Amino acid sequence: MVDSLKVRLFKEKLFLIGIAVLTISTVLPLFHIMFSIAANGIPVLLKGGWDFITGTLAPPGGGLGGIGPAIVGTFILTVLASLMGLPVAVLTGIYAAEYPNSLIGRATKTLLMVMMEFPTILVGLFVMDIVVLPMGSYSAIAGALSLAIVMMPYVAVYTDEALRNIPPKYREGAFALGLTRFKVVFRVLIGLARKGIMTGILIGIAKVAGETAPLLFTAGGATRVYFAGLNRPVGAIPLLIYQLVQQPYTNYHEIAWGASLLLMLIFLAIFLPIRLSLKEVKL
Amino acid sequence: MILAEKDRKSEEDALEKMAKMRHAIETIDLNIYYGDHHVIKGVNLAIPEKVVFAIMGPSGCGKSTMLRAFNRLLELNESTRVEGDVKVFGKSIFKMNPIEVRRTVGMVFQHPNPFPHMSIYDNVALGLKLNKLVKDRKELDRIVEWALRKAALWEEVENKLHKPASALSGGQQQRLCIARVVAMKPKVILMDEPTSNLDPISTKKIEELIYELKKELTVVIVTHSPAQAARVSDYVAFLYLGKLVEVGSTVDMFENPKEKLTEEYLTGRMG
Numbered sequence: 265m266v267d268s269l270k271v272r273l274f275k276e277k278l279f280l281i282g283i284a285v286l287t288i289s290t291v292l293p294l295f296h297i298m299f300s301i302a303a304n305g306i307p308v309l310l311k312g313g314w315d316f317i318t319g320t321l322a323p324p325g326g327g328l329g330g331i332g333p334a335i336v337g338t339f340i341l342t343v344l345a346s347l348m349g350l351p352v353a354v355l356t357g358i359y360a361a362e363y364p365n366s367l368i369g370r371a372t373k374t375l376l377m378v379m380m381e382f383p384t385i386l387v388g389l390f391v392m393d394i395v396v397l398p399m400g401s402y403s404a405i406a407g408a409l410s411l412a413i414v415m416m417p418y419v420a421v422y423t424d425e426a427l428r429n430i431p432p433k434y435r436e437g438a439f440a441l442g443l444t445r446f447k448v449v450f451r452v453l454i455g456l457a458r459k460g461i462m463t464g465i466l467i468g469i470a471k472v473a474g475e476t477a478p479l480l481f482t483a484g485g486a487t488r489v490y491f492a493g494l495n496r497p498v499g500a501i502p503l504l505i506y507q508l509v510q511q512p513y514t515n516y517h518e519i520a521w522g523a524s525l526l527l528m529l530i531f532l533a534i535f536l537p538i539r540l541s542l543k544e545v546k547l
Numbered sequence: 548m549i550l551a552e553k554d555r556k557s558e559e560d561a562l563e564k565m566a567k568m569r570h571a572i573e574t575i576d577l578n579i580y581y582g583d584h585h586v587i588k589g590v591n592l593a594i595p596e597k598v599v600f601a602i603m604g605p606s607g608c609g610k611s612t613m614l615r616a617f618n619r620l621l622e623l624n625e626s627t628r629v630e631g632d633v634k635v636f637g638k639s640i641f642k643m644n645p646i647e648v649r650r651t652v653g654m655v656f657q658h659p660n661p662f663p664h665m666s667i668y669d670n671v672a673l674g675l676k677l678n679k680l681v682k683d684r685k686e687l688d689r690i691v692e693w694a695l696r697k698a699a700l701w702e703e704v705e706n707k708l709h710k711p712a713s714a715l716s717g718g719q720q721q722r723l724c725i726a727r728v729v730a731m732k733p734k735v736i737l738m739d740e741p742t743s744n745l746d747p748i749s750t751k752k753i754e755e756l757i758y759e760l761k762k763e764l765t766v767v768i769v770t771h772s773p774a775q776a777a778r779v780s781d782y783v784a785f786l787y788l789g790k791l792v793e794v795g796s797t798v799d800m801f802e803n804p805k806e807k808l809t810e811e812y813l814t815g816r817m818g
Contacts, residue, residue, distance in 0.1 A: 431660075433656055436623065
């Protein structure tokens with residue numbers, strides 16, 4: 265028996281409807297998250313005003329104050345983590361792309377993939393063991409190191425991919441000019457892959473700016489002091505949210521919503537340009 | 548009868564003349580393998596200086612592979628293996644640093660490949676700057692202009708030297724690649740089907756350029772088109788399935804091919 269055209273068209277329609285329903289149910293939670301954060305966060309930001317961004321935390325049970333130390337902390341941690349992680353990560357990506365068939369190159373690629381999926385809390389534990397315990401204190405350095413380790417595989421993998429996607433004719437062209445391998449990579453190929461590499465860097469930064477787990481045992485958190493030194497504890501927005509929600513005070517829960525909204529805005533501010541720039545990536 | 552004898556005489560003369568000239572490139576029992584695949588099979592070839600030498604043959608006969616052996620570009624691909632020797636002006640390229648080889652033997656590729664993220668100027672200047680071949684900015688400016696004029700591109704780009712190279716047409720991009728190579732003042736330029744992606748007018752410009760270039764250097768051009776070989780070259784080698792079938796002066800080979808295979812190829816019955 266052959267299906268009549270009508271039956272087949274009906275099946276197709278059913279199939280499309282099925283896909284649409286499943287798609288909506290997949291993205292719905294995302295919109296729900298964004299909506300509830302905005303609905304709960306906007307009133308807090310309006311009530312707290314400018315102070316919410318620059319001030320320090322209010323005492324339990326009274327008022328809002330501000331989450332300035334956490335914002336400053338997130339900024340410091342992200343910048344420090346980038347300083348530590350990005351150069352190493354980009355060089356690792358270059359190595360993996362340049363020596364894809366060597367034993368170390370292949371091992372690097374595999375390990376990067378593992379690192380990307382590695383539970384970040386274990387990274388935090390590791391850094392606690394090698395930095396926090398010997399130093400005897402939570403610190404900005406420890407938090408940044410942990411974030412750097414989380415960030416590296418993303419940046420390295422994107423760098424590797426971006427370099428591999430360069431059509432071979434440019435590589436050959438550069439070598440044919442009598443350039444050394446170092447100059448071929450750093451003066452020609454990096455330039456060609458810059459958009460892909462930048463995307464990786466921004467994704468890495470967006471990723472760590474929102475991380476909590478690697479900071480739990482390393483950064484320590486700070487709510488009243490903006491910055492006391494690299495060897496002192498610092499705050500971070502995700503860490504602050506985690507700590508506030510555990511407190512039995514309603515004003516702290518409100519602050520947590522406000523902080524969540526700010527975190528979401530920061531994340532979108534990093535992420536949207538990535539999406540837009542990705543569209544441009546053409547070779 | 549008399550005609551045939553005359554032909555043979557001129558052929559012998561040509562081969563004799565070729566043997567006497569200084570050789571820009573010489574291959575000795577050249578064998579090239581891609582993994583287990585034997586691509587070039589025992590080729591012995593001598594390319595005289597300051598001529599246009601065409602290597603022609605059907606697609607897949609190993610022409611481009613052989614060309615890439617001449618500037619050691621082949622070794623970028625780890626699965627290739629080269630046996631035998633290639634000499635550039637009498638010196639084995641395998642005893643030279645690959646960078647030195649590539650500065651002596653420049654290359655123009657099948658697909659125009661100026662670096663799209665760099666300006667027209669920077670494309671030409673890059674090799675000079677990175678190889679530290681110029682003293683100052685003034686000298687660099689001078690050589691860039693000189694190279695662009697040599698590549699018959701100066702008039703078209705004079706006013707947009709700092710625009711990205713990707714804005715040029717395909718034919719202009721290929722001439723920019725020639726300028727980029729010429730700027731390095733190589734003694735030999737390898738061209739791997741430089742016009743196969745270009746329109747007839749751009750092709751004509753490149754071919755005229757090749758004719759100009761041979762006054763100062765040696766051009767080795769790979770082409771799958773016998774017509775192009777006939778138009779541009781002084782000498783021609785016919786390669787088939789990795790073997791050198793015939794080599795000689797272009798006029799002789801086109802008028803009077805010695806091998807049956809060559810004749811079949813030239814008359815379009817094969818390839």
